[in-house]
Amino acid sequence: MPRWKPDAVERLQAAALELFDEQGFERTTVAEIVQRAGLTQRTFFNHFADKREVLxxxxxxxxxxxxxxxxxxxxxxxxxxxxxxxxxxxxxxxxxxxxxxxxxxxxxxxxxxxxxxxxxxxxxxxxxxxxxxxxxxxxxxxxxxxxxxxxxxxxxxxxxxxxxxxxxxxxxxxxxxxxxxxxTTVNQNSVDPNQNSVDPNQNSVDPNQNSVDPPLPT
Amino acid sequence: MPRWKPDAVERLQAAALELFDEQGFERTTVAEIVQRAGLTQRTFFNHFADKREVLxxxxxxxxxxxxxxxxxxxxxxxxxxxxxxxxxxxxxxxxxxxxxxxxxxxxxxxxxxxxxxxxxxxxxxxxxxxxxxxxxxxxxxxxxxxxxxxxxxxxxxxxxxxxxxxxxxxxxxxxxxxxxxxxTTVNQNSVDPNQNSVDPNQNSVDPNQNSVDPPLPT
DNA sequence: GTCTATATGCGGATAGAC
DNA sequence: GTCTATCCGCATATAGAC
CATH class of the missing domain: 1.10.357.10 (Tetracycline Repressor, domain 2)
Structure with a gap:
């Protein structure tokens, strides 16, 4: 039986995300986060360099x-x-x-x-x-x-x-x-076709690779 | 006759760039910058929200x-x-x-x-x-x-x-x-040509626009 | 706890514009 | 004469180094 509950990092991340979501990042202190996760501030800063890193x-x-x-x-x-x-x-x-x-x-x-x-x-x-x-x-x-x-x-x-x-x-x-x-966006081109001499298929098709889903019509 | 030398902002920017270049950003203080520019710290922070902004x-x-x-x-x-x-x-x-x-x-x-x-x-x-x-x-x-x-x-x-x-x-x-x-990089394409049905010249050439310099051969 | 550096709040001075 | 822009002085909050 472990001395502490496992997954300290995950619990801190989950608690932080919940609190940031509920009350905003600025209005949330590390003290609140560790309290919800059942840990201490020391543990928090052992795992994350600063408050932001937890995200x-x-x-x-x-x-x-x-x-x-x-x-x-x-x-x-x-x-x-x-x-x-x-x-x-x-x-x-x-x-x-x-x-x-x-x-x-x-x-x-x-x-x-x-x-x-x-x-x-x-x-x-x-x-x-x-x-x-x-x-x-x-x-x-x-x-x-x-x-x-x-x-x-x-x-x-x-x-x-x-x-x-x-x-x-x-x-x-x-x-x-x-x-x-x-x-499509990059190829919308107003310049001389000679300058834009780019073959869109200069590489051969690889038949072994997985098929790429075609873009949805929407 | 103006009470102060003009172009305080420009002087601060020039002094800051010189000092950052000479000794690095971290090792340069705002005090040094304003000294070189002949101004005060308060003036510096009147014009720039923080030390970085001067750049x-x-x-x-x-x-x-x-x-x-x-x-x-x-x-x-x-x-x-x-x-x-x-x-x-x-x-x-x-x-x-x-x-x-x-x-x-x-x-x-x-x-x-x-x-x-x-x-x-x-x-x-x-x-x-x-x-x-x-x-x-x-x-x-x-x-x-x-x-x-x-x-x-x-x-x-x-x-x-x-x-x-x-x-x-x-x-x-x-x-x-x-x-x-x-x-060129974006158009290197390995997928089915049917999916990549992008006409590189779908827009007509505008003869009125200035000519675009061709890429240098180097 | 002291020192240094960054950053801010508030007030004040004066030149030039109106 | 008032107004505004520009800059200065002082006090202070904050944070990190030592």
Whole structure:
């Protein structure tokens, strides 16, 4: 029989999210959080560097999974596809079953500038990490940078829809949709066709890869 | 005859950039800055909300110019082109003649995490503002969001090159280059061509618009 | 507890605009 | 003469280092 109840980190995260949701981030003290979780402040700051970090435990796990998925994924895919593929896999594995919690967490962050700053930093770090693994795998630095940024852009567009009240589609299904929208938007082009000599299918189709869901007509 | 020397804000900004460059952001106090500028601490905090803000005066001006340029620009351009066009104009008007200062400022920011956070916030705010003006002008919210994000991505790629030691090309010339790289990267596509039914030239060429410099062969 | 640095509140002075 | 913009002085809250 354990000396303490298990899952201290999880209990702290859950208690914090509840309280931030109920009364706002600023008006919630660490004392309240640890009280609800049945722990002490010392324990809180043992696990989290500051009050904000309690909301970002998932980010580190996600980053690790995403990077691993890219590194272990299909080497022949073009960079942007490789990243989006990894994002889809990780979305299924770690996000879809926590939709309610993740949505509430996102609402809390959106309501507080300090938390938004932290979120921006985490996203920037993730983008950097993706660019680094892409760079190590194949391409030149600029392609890695652009592919990572473009993938994160699509991810954010999909995520925004996924966390909307009426939305029922999975994040995995929303991602290819967002990617398609991104391609459409980026390819709207007013310049000389000669300059825009980009073959949209310069890479061959890989018949072995899983089929990509076509964007929904809506 | 004025009671004080004019341009207090500019003097503070210049003094701060010099000192941050010489000894780093953390090791520089507000007291040192105001001493070099011949002012007092109270005046410093009258003009800047905190120590970091002294480095970001240009951001607000840039944002205003960029938004104005988009709003006053060619309505018929597709959103991404409209934004990049505006970025080119503003790059010429406000950045090219301060290349040395802007480069030093960027190096200072890159050397300090706190400043990077602030920079991320400013960029996010600018992206939001661009998306808002695009949304107001024409497109749906998602297209506006994606076009704004894609434009900022190209801008960042171009800016990174522009601030590199040996680089001699202008930011205006680097921007179309970066945009082309972004289009190339985004269009590397492994999926079924039927899904990727994106016509790279669905918009007609506007013969009246200024010619776009072709990417340099290097 | 002291010291340093950041940041804020409130009042006051004066030059120039009206 | 009043008003406003700009800057200064003083006191103080807060936070971290030592």
């Amino acid at each position: 970002f435990g998932l980010s580190a796990e996600l980053q690790q999974e995403i990077i691993g998925e890219i590194a272990g994924g299909d080497d022949t895919l073009p960079p942007l596809d490789a990243v989006v593929r990894a994002l889809e896999v990780v979305a299924d594995k770690m996000l879809e079953n926590r939709r309610a919690v993740v949505t509430r967490r996102y609402a809390v962050i959106a309501a507080n500038p300090e938390l938004q700053e932290r979120e921006l930093s985490k996203n920037a770090a993730l983008t950097e990490a993706i660019a680094a693994v892409l760079h190590a795998r194949c391409g030149d630095p600029e392609t890695a940078f652009l592919a990572a940024g473009a993938a994160m852009l699509a991810q954010q567009a999909a995520f925004r829809k996924w966390t909307r009240p009426g939305e029922t589609r999975t994040l995995r299904d929303l991602l290819p949709d967002a990617l398609h929208s991104l391609r | 970001f005066g240009l951001s607000a001006e840039l944002q205003q110019e960029i938004i104005g340029e988009i709003a006053g620009g060619d309505d018929t351009l597709p959103p991404l082109d409209a934004v990049v066009r505006a970025l080119e104009v503003v790059a010429d008007k406000m950045l090219e003649n301060r290349r040395a200062v802007v480069t030093r400022r960027y190096a200072v920011i890159a050397a300090n995490p706190e400043l990077q956070e602030r920079e991320l916030s400013k960029n996010a705010a600018l992206t939001e503002a661009i998306a808002a003006v695009l949304h107001a002008r024409c497109g749906d919210p998602e297209t506006a969001f994606l076009a704004a994000g894609a434009a900022m991505l190209a801008q960042q790629a171009a800016f990174r090159k522009w601030t590199r030691p040996g680089e001699t090309r202008t930011l205006r010339d680097l921007l179309p280059d970066a945009l082309h790289s972004l289009r």
